[in-house]
Amino acid sequence: EAQVTQNPRYLITVTGKKLTVTCSQNMNHEYMSWYRQDPGLGLRQIYYSMNVEVTDKGDVPEGYKVSRKEKRNFPLILESPSPNQTSLYFCASRAGGMSTEAFFGQGTRLTVV
Amino acid sequence: QKEVEQNSGPLSVPEGAIASLNCTYSDRGSQSFFWYRQYSGKSPELIMFIYSNGDKEDGRFTAQLNKASQYVSLLIRDSQPSDSATYLCAVRMDSSYKLIFGSGTRLLVRP
Numbered sequence: 035e036a037q038v039t040q041n042p043r044y045l046i047t048v049t050g051k052k053l054t055v056t057c058s059q060n061m062n063h064e065y066m067s068w069y070r071q072d073p074g075l076g077l078r079q080i081y082y083s084m085n086v087e088v089t090d091k092g093d094v095p096e097g098y099k100v101s102r103k104e105k106r107n108f109p110l111i112l113e114s115p116s117p118n119q120t121s122l123y124f125c126a127s128r129a130g131g132m133s134t135e136a137f138f139g140q141g142t143r144l145t146v147v
Numbered sequence: 148q149k150e151v152e153q154n155s156g157p158l159s160v161p162e163g164a165i166a167s168l169n170c171t172y173s174d175r176g177s178q179s180f181f182w183y184r185q186y187s188g189k190s191p192e193l194i195m196f197i198y199s200n201g202d203k204e205d206g207r208f209t210a211q212l213n214k215a216s217q218y219v220s221l222l223i224r225d226s227q228p229s230d231s232a233t234y235l236c237a238v239r240m241d242s243s244y245k246l247i248f249g250s251g252t253r254l255l256v257r258p
Contacts, residue, residue, distance in 0.1 A: 067246075069248075074155070074250055075250060076151075076235065076248040076249055076250035076251055077191070077235065077237075077248040078248070079245060079246065082245070092245065093245075124190055124191070136193045138190035138191050138192070139190060140189075140190055141188075141189070141190050
């Protein structure tokens with residue numbers, strides 16, 4: 035089954051404690067993205083990757099890091115989480131060409147206290 | 148001005164009616180337009196995409212694009228209670244990977 039898998043689904047952490055949200059896709063897609071979703075603000079892109087070792091900032095990259103060492107994996111790293119990073123996070127992947135992010139992960143609800 | 152604007156709703160329609168969802172965008176260079184449906188607590192799922200001016204139909208869904216007026220709309224015919232969800236409009240320039248989402252319109256279909 036084609037899917038994008040995020041872990042964990044829910045996470046409560048404390049300010050400053052480094053965390054990683056994993057994302058893995060099994061469709062051999064080149065493009066992967068991370069979004070955060072906040073009430074009234076819609077989905078905002080944090081980082082994206084066009085292929086292995088190729089990443090770039092989206093609209094709201096501050097406080098986040100990513101890496102793309104393998105095609106299937108695109109982890110999101112919060113080196114020093116703060117309460118304003120409390121949000122719902124989605125990973126997405128797509129193939130190249132005119133298509134778009136047709137596949138989203140299940141989401142990770144992060145709370146930073 | 149937001150790059151992609153949608154009325155937050157809720158838009159309430161009776162079962163069997165046509166629901167009309169609208170989206171406007173600010174970048175005239177935008178080339179690709181998408182509608183996603185998102186149920187509460189779930190991830191977005193792509194339901195329609197359109198690249199050319201005019202209408203595109205898929206089952207009960209019709210996407211309409213007017214690049215001159217910079218709007219894209221989604222019509223849902225014979226609305227069902229199961230259509231109750233938030234509908235996200237997304238826009239992308241082909242020269243950029245970035246996909247810009249509107250904040251979504253919540254649709255409620257009353258039985």
